[in-house]
Amino acid sequence: xxxxxxxxxxxxxxxxxxxxxxxxxxxxxxxxxxxxxxxxxxxxxxxxxxxxxxxxxxxxxxxxxxxxxxxxxxxxxxxxxxxxxxxxxxxxxxxxxxxxxxxxxxxxxxxxxxxxxxxxxxxxxxxxxxxxxxxxxxxxxxxxxxxxxxxxxxxxxxxxxxxxxxxxxxxxxxxxxxxxxxxxxxxxxxxxxxxxxxxxxxxxxxxxxxxxxxxxxxxxxxxxxxxxxxxxxxxxxxxxxxxxxxxxxxxxxxxxxxxxxxxxxxxxxxxxxxxxxxxxxxxxxxxxxxxxxxxxxxxxxxxxxxxxxxxxxxxxxxxxxxxxxxxxxxxxxxxxxxxxxxxxxxxxxxxxxxxxxxxxxxxxxxxxxxxxxxxxxxxxxxxxxxxxxxxxxxxxxxxxxxxxx
Numbered sequence: 229x230x231x232x233x234x235x236x237x238x239x240x241x242x243x244x245x246x247x248x249x250x251x252x253x254x255x256x257x258x259x260x261x262x263x264x265x266x267x268x269x270x271x272x273x274x275x276x277x278x279x280x281x282x283x284x285x286x287x288x289x290x291x292x293x294x295x296x297x298x299x300x301x302x303x304x305x306x307x308x309x310x311x312x313x314x315x316x317x318x319x320x321x322x323x324x325x326x327x328x329x330x331x332x333x334x335x336x337x338x339x340x341x342x343x344x345x346x347x348x349x350x351x352x353x354x355x356x357x358x359x360x361x362x363x364x365x366x367x368x369x370x371x372x373x374x375x376x377x378x379x380x381x382x383x384x385x386x387x388x389x390x391x392x393x394x395x396x397x398x399x400x401x402x403x404x405x406x407x408x409x410x411x412x413x414x415x416x417x418x419x420x421x422x423x424x425x426x427x428x429x430x431x432x433x434x435x436x437x438x439x440x441x442x443x444x445x446x447x448x449x450x451x452x453x454x455x456x457x458x459x460x461x462x463x464x465x466x467x468x469x470x471x472x473x474x475x476x477x478x479x480x481x482x483x484x485x486x487x488x489x490x491x492x493x494x495x496x497x498x499x500x501x502x503x504x505x506x507x508x509x510x511x512x513x514x515x516x517x518x519x520x521x522x523x524x525x526x527x528x529x530x531x532x533x534x535x536x537x538x539x540x541x542x543x544x545x546x547x548x549x550x551x552x553x554x555x556x557x558x559x560x561x562x563x564x565x566x567x568x569x570x571x572x573x574x575x576x577x578x579x580x581x582x583x584x585x586x587x588x589x590x591x592x593x594x595x596x597x598x599x600x601x602x603x604x605x606x607x608x609x610x611x612x613x614x615x616x617x618x619x620x621x622x623x624x625x626x627x628x629x630x631x632x633x
Contacts, residue, residue, distance in 0.1 A: 357572075441581060520555075
């Protein structure tokens, strides 16, 4: 695994980690602001449900391409320049969305923003560069905690700043606030994050995004891990793309109620990844953490679909989020044990791209299922966790056998 010996200048690991987590937190506030607003574009732009779910899909399609591009590029030219480019440009995507005059330009803005938001593999690669193996899973979990805290603050901010009754102008205050937070995070990276990798030789081939995925899929172990990631996110993304429509249809929720529910799930994600994931991995290992988290998610999402009481629905959504998010840093750690030292960023990018590709298909499937029965996306999610957990178990056994040699 690539550690700080690959660095141009070995940064202070703790300081760099703290700054990166702050950047993720501030960026995810902006992302969280958008989530509770998207379903209500149906009302403002007179858009069909499938067009609303398409806004989720195209963002993930952009992330898919971005994760294949940015992680591999950061292996070649360094983490910091890629981080700066993606943060500043993704902020402009919120401005474009704020002033989009119709649903189709809003969808285009989401695609472009998604492409430049596909930079999580860069941050993960940076943490891999500076972290000792014993602390890797816990530190990767802190990324998820920052996501979770951003999801707490972001939706609350979106609900507070959203102005009802004035058309598309009502979306502008939270979206412009998201732009400002992204750029603030970018200036933080510019000022405080040092480079963690040496630049590759000038003669090295330019990064090929598809090659990163192809190389990862050529490994039997990584192929199973990416398959587990794909199936898990395919299932899980299906419920979030219709959550606003589902909540409004079944429980009469508005933008503020949806933002409150998402904030609660953000707290669950923060606790699961920031405080419990590293501890659980140390106790039971990466594989058991992944499999257990996915099975918990499937069971609790099934409860959401079948329950007739709001408090049970909310508790089950929180538990489902905790289970799924707890599995993610363990998956990244498992990848780090399987990937070559000089391809950590590109391999993590391939895994994130698998998740992004799943988030392209998941909302599209959910849109069709929702038109048939409003609870159908939740049943699909619950069943989808089973093959994902099975693949993760097989991958974990293969990694354990390799490490025992």
